[in-house]
Amino acid sequence: MAMGYAQTRCGLPSAVTSFVGRSVELGHVRRLLNDARLVTLTGPGGVGKSRIALRVASDLAAEYPEGVCLAELSGLHQGDLLPQSLADLLGIRDLGTGDPLDAVVAHLRGRRMLLVLDTCEHLVDSCALFADLVLRETPDVRLLATSRQPLDVPGEHTVAVPPLNVESGDAAELFAQRAAAVVPGFQVTDDNRDDVRALCRRLDGIPLAIELATVRLRAIPLEQLAARLEDRFRVLTGGRRTALPRHQTLRTTIGWSHELCSPEERLVWSRLSVFAGTFDLTAAERVTAGGDIYEEEVVEHLISLVDKSIVLRVDDPSGSGTRYRLLDTMREYGAEWLERVDEEDTTRDRHLAHYTDLAAHFHRAAYTDRQVGLVHALARDWANVRTALERSHDRGHAAPVDALRLTLCLVPYWLCTSRFSEARLWLERGLELVTDPVPERAEALAHYAHFSFVQGDRTVGEEANRQSLDLANGLGDDRLRGYALQIVGLGHMLAGQDVTADAHYAEARELLLPSGYELGIGFVHMHDAMIAGFTGDSRRALAAERAYQEAFGSTGESFYRSFIQEFIGLALWVEGRHAECGPVIRRAVRLKAGQDEADGIATCLEILAWEAAVANRPVRAAWLLGAADAYFRAGDVVLMWSRPSLAQTHEQIMGQVSGQLGQARFSELFRQGAELDEDLAVALAAEDAEEPTPEQPAGPGAATGVDTLTKREREVAELITKGMSNREIAEQLVISKRTADSHVEHILDKLAVSRRGQIAAVLHAAPAGSPGRPAPADDSPSAALSSNNL
16 A cells, blocks of 8 residues: 655756856757667766756757656665665556666657756766666667766767867856855956956866856955965866866865865864755754864854855745755765864764654654645655665664664655555665564564555565564564564555454454554554445444544544545445435545645546446546556556456446547546546545636636636735746646646736736736636545444
């Protein structure tokens, strides 16, 4: 059962600075991608590989119907986690039981899309293996990679990215634009043009080196800046202007920035190098404070490093606050300095301690009303959590049980995000470290069995479950024994052995309910509802809901609650109470909408299709079947189709609807449903929409302009007028960026304008008409299905 908050991260980030020059390189890469399927941009750090790749990808996005995806790999340190990271990016909830790399390639097969692999050099072998498989097995997928070295796979075309051309003026233009951001009003004039060109020439036209140099204009006039930089290079080269290699030019420029920092800033910089990906202020304070640097001083040093363009500020579009990151070249330099001052171990230990505390806090509050927010927060820090996991296992010989405890804290996260394969990987590593008969090992074995069962790996699951149960019995631990028995029951239920499953569930229930073990207690009620749903026992399903409410009360927990609602609806369907199941399933899918929980949403869409079919609504049924199929394929779900009767119902409904509509019309609607953006599919299903498109506003005559906007489009338009980017709008409305992009395109078309800046004038020039059909009133909760109605 894929239990997820996993989100598709396909798309490209908005550019925060203007793009300068590179017309030759851009044209060359575009032409290559027309014929070649793998193009790798190579060159030293800071030369602009990533900027060129992103610009090309943005320019070509319209040519790829299934999107452009950016995989930023700088924060990933283990090659064996590359498939899981790409699965997260592509929205694959579960990788199945086979090779994760094969699962990702299978997902890409038949799709026309562009995948950008940014910063491959530290994972070159893993990236090369992935690229080779993609080239051989997915003919419609193209890869654009950036790396300091080629991937060296057959079919690869490499483009060496040169520095900016100084003579053409591109380098000077970049300097002028970045300098104007530092010194308002700065311009290149006849008086300073020679100094600008001399400085850019001395920096070899390397964009990052130029940007670093412009920061010094805050304190040093241009003519002095050029002279001081020339003096610095003359010392390093003995006066021979061509003796300094280009990679040393950048390194020397970074070194110059380093020397201009205070000793405390240098130390903070070096300590920040242990972070992977982005980090927040709290993490920076806890990890970099120590010795002569007090925690309350860190923010001032961080601000200074941001001012010097050493640390980049990243405004989180989710509204959760500001985050920061180091460019790879800055991180590498800082890491070397950290090793030189002999602080690497102590800093990495502080990093591990911080993210261990974060994981423990998440674990304590994972079943409260903070559940969804905490899962998303942990997702933002996942690169750092992985780094902490690596550190804990590297030092596992000293305290192996601590590594396993950290892994156990993250089990609810893996459950909620459907990262079953990654969960099994870390559990395997932890179990290899902890071989003593301790409670942590018993619990880890039970979780490993759970993840194996839901991935269809029954044999492995049964063996892990047996070991877990034996160990729990030996320890005399009723909590662990109860959970192991609960997972034994799950294995039998997924095999269709309901009577045997029930016997184990009954024994587990007696042990778990008084235990206070929230994860296990939640599964008691959820699995009870599951069996009720599969067997068509709505009384039992409602009893499971009441028991759940007694256990969790007003905690605001939504993970188990959404599953229980789903199976109450299924129970009503199996009982033949089709009209009653619809409102409950729509309620369930609303609960799941914020979770993006793949198999639960898939099941809800499927049942809603069945309901529409028996209500003689074949159009709605057809596109819902397509939308459900897309979710099932993305999640590699086994739960729904483990029951032969449900699989038979699916085939029966498919035949009925295609017979009513005709095969051509049915296939078209099915395709439309399968291609719907996930957020839109769920919204339309919950709103009981007839067609697979947002309903247009009704009214006499042909409406135009603002009157043609749907309620959601008007909401998006208002956010555009506030200056929000598509990505920020997506985060604000909890929709995917692809959906936001689509809404913006529709708004521009309907308002007959070509630029976002024109929307405000049109939007506020006249009162809006009907925004479309209002959302239906909230359906009756399942609790309204009283025993008198059963």
